[in-house]
Amino acid sequence: MSLPRVVITGIGLTSPNGNSLAEFRANLLNKVSGVQQWEIRHVGRTLAGICNFEALRWQKRKELRRGTRAGSISIYCAGEALASAGIDVGTRDRSRIGVYVGTTEHGNVETENQIHEVSQYGFDLSFWSHHHNPRTVANNPAGETALAFGITGPAYCIGAACAAGNLGLIHGMQMLQLGEIDLALGGGVSESIHTFGIFASFRAQGALASHTDPTKASRPFDSARNGIVVSEGGCLYTLERLDDALKRGAKIYGEVVGHCVNSDAADFVLPLAERQNECMRGALAKAGLAPDDIDIVSSHATATPLGDQQECEALRAVFGDSANTRVNNTKSYIGHTMGAAGALELAGNLPSFDDGYVHPTINLDDLDPACEVRNLVANEPVRVGRVDHVLNLSFGMLGINSAVVIRRYRS
């Protein structure tokens, strides 16, 4: 079965170290971290990747107050993606636009806030907000985005733990291939730094990063890594069928040529190298590529002791013989943007098609021998010249694995 080719024609993002693709990319090449000190109720002082995008560019103050942080991030990313694609939704059939927003979790922030609020009134539930349900429904960020832009096509979220950003992109591509829509906004968002529960749970699990220098706390592959920096962020792509993109003369950032999603079926939290291996190979097979055809692997590594080891084991098995393949990591700069991670980490690597550089993983002062992988780009960008394929990895709890291959556009 021959499916239509699908391309990326716009990118909107907010990262702890940049609110546009250009700013994000510059900071990845200049080794600028986005991790800061952060304080949240019950947990106290900790670290986080915090975004400072201009929400009022795409929302009125009332909408901002009514909605969620995830909704606001999603709306910002959608607005910026559409603008970068040169698409005015007012000139389109809005019923043929789909919004697919990946989320790791949703609703915890609002629920914690409401419980805190009623606790101030002796748990009198007449003080429980009528905004609670619309803010906590699982389609909230996608629905807010549809409202903000008058999009009347399918708009919903894809819950896929920390693989969700990739899943939003994959799902958008599939809906375009099925002819369900003519334009997709796909990717992922995270508001997770506003829920104390995620910090407390990682801490209870022994997986919350700490460091005296916030910018050095997220250190995948390093011997001194001690856990995850929780971050907020978002990235949505505009995706179109190639024919439609060419017809309107769109700038093409890359073509989605391979993907795979599978499940470990092994553990609630522990990753499994064997299934990650199968996931990578599945994406390569779908793209019709050999491992050595991949120029950049954007790794998932979150800087947990075991998670990084498992991923590196899988990377060695798949790419150990690939002299051409470079491996890097984005969480070392911005922490773990959860539902946004897949989409955001891919976005930071797409400019490699144009500038020929591979951004490094930073904070790698003492490589853990268990994390040795061939061509790991550490601490300094590497100029490789031509880049044709990027493989983006995102894995999540309950054993979900995802891989996406993006190809430099060629006709």
Add this chain to the structure above:
Amino acid sequence: MNREEIIQAIKDIITTIAPDEDVSNLANDVRLREQIELDSMDFLDIVMELRKRYGVQVPEEDYKELATLDGCVTYLSPKLAGKTLKVGV
């Protein structure tokens, strides 16, 4: 609170929940929802703010009494008697 203070209290609540609206020229005898963009969720926010700021409970059957600023004054005067205006909460 006197009449002016009650009007100020309502306008301040509206400024909080609908910050894009200009409340300075609201007519007292015209329905609020005809003058500014307020939907049913906003209206519930007004009721919630009255509860939080002044401990005033407005049962659902009385919501219609709050349609205009004049209506608010009439309905809330006895409930806000002896209470202190809180603005910018």
